[in-house]
Amino acid sequence: MKLKQVSPDLLSLSPELSRSGSAKAFEERLRSSIDEIGLAEPIKVASMPSGGYLVIDGTLRLRAIRAIRKKSPERFPTVPAYVVDYDRRYEIRFQSDIYQDLLPSQLAALVEHLHVTESVMKSDIARYIGVSPATLRNYTGLWRLLQRGGLFASIVTLMDVDVIPASNPYAWLRLTPAGVEKVLRESFAEGEGADAWVRDAIASARQGNSIRFPIKYVEAMTDGLPPEYYRVGQEVRAVKRDLGLRRGSKKIERSSSTTPQRTLDNLNSVRNLSTSVVLRSAAGSLQEYLQ
Known part of the structure; x- marks a missing residue:
């Protein structure tokens, strides 16, 4: 394609x-x-x-x-x-x-199997399924949630039954186990135990009585917690960089002097000369943001 x-x-x-x-x-x-x-x-x-x-x-x-x-x-x-x-x-x-009818957890397992067992590049999997690389990274995130087990795996089950959106698993991956428990108990279960709420929410959803939480709510509730509830190190920094977890914060105004002219010139070259539509679009957006 x-x-x-x-x-x-x-x-x-x-x-x-x-x-x-x-x-x-x-x-x-x-x-x-x-x-x-x-x-x-x-x-x-x-x-x-x-x-x-x-x-x-x-x-x-x-x-x-x-x-x-x-x-x-x-x-x-x-x-x-x-x-x-x-x-x-x-x-x-x-x-x-076929792919659209799979549950998020099933897609995550399929992508991981194709990549690890069959040695298929994830960029090729994305093209074959017909999704963007960013969406494919979400499936990788779902797989990591499953591998952590406990409430992390329960989050994926909640995604399978459409209680919580599967569009940003990294909002949960950046948390510690205590962080996940705190968010579920205080922001979803309204004080009820996290495990009990998860069981009830999944059962209700399977009976057709679920309440769906929007992704903006999920991102807001998993943001702004005390530092001890977040995982530390390079992984967290990479997640914040890749997924833009500061989307809702106020943009910092930049003067032209903060961005080297060489960078803008390089972006302009990519925007005008690249044969890739994706690269041209990305370079143009970044260039407009930096100017």
């Missing part, structure tokens, strides 16, 4: 390749998310013999983008898309359904 930028006007939908339906609330959340942070996951499309592209996976994302463009035509002039051969459209659709 090749990743490229495609105009939304060149994308077509087919009932045969679309999912049967979704909750209106989910579509509204998806549209709000894309409106705020952009399209995190590229869609999958097939080049049509007559021209243009047929959407294989990403119907709801395209609907959200079209709704946003209807109000603001200048938004999303192009969207990132994995392009496959037209003859493989049903194969890729079936492949996408």
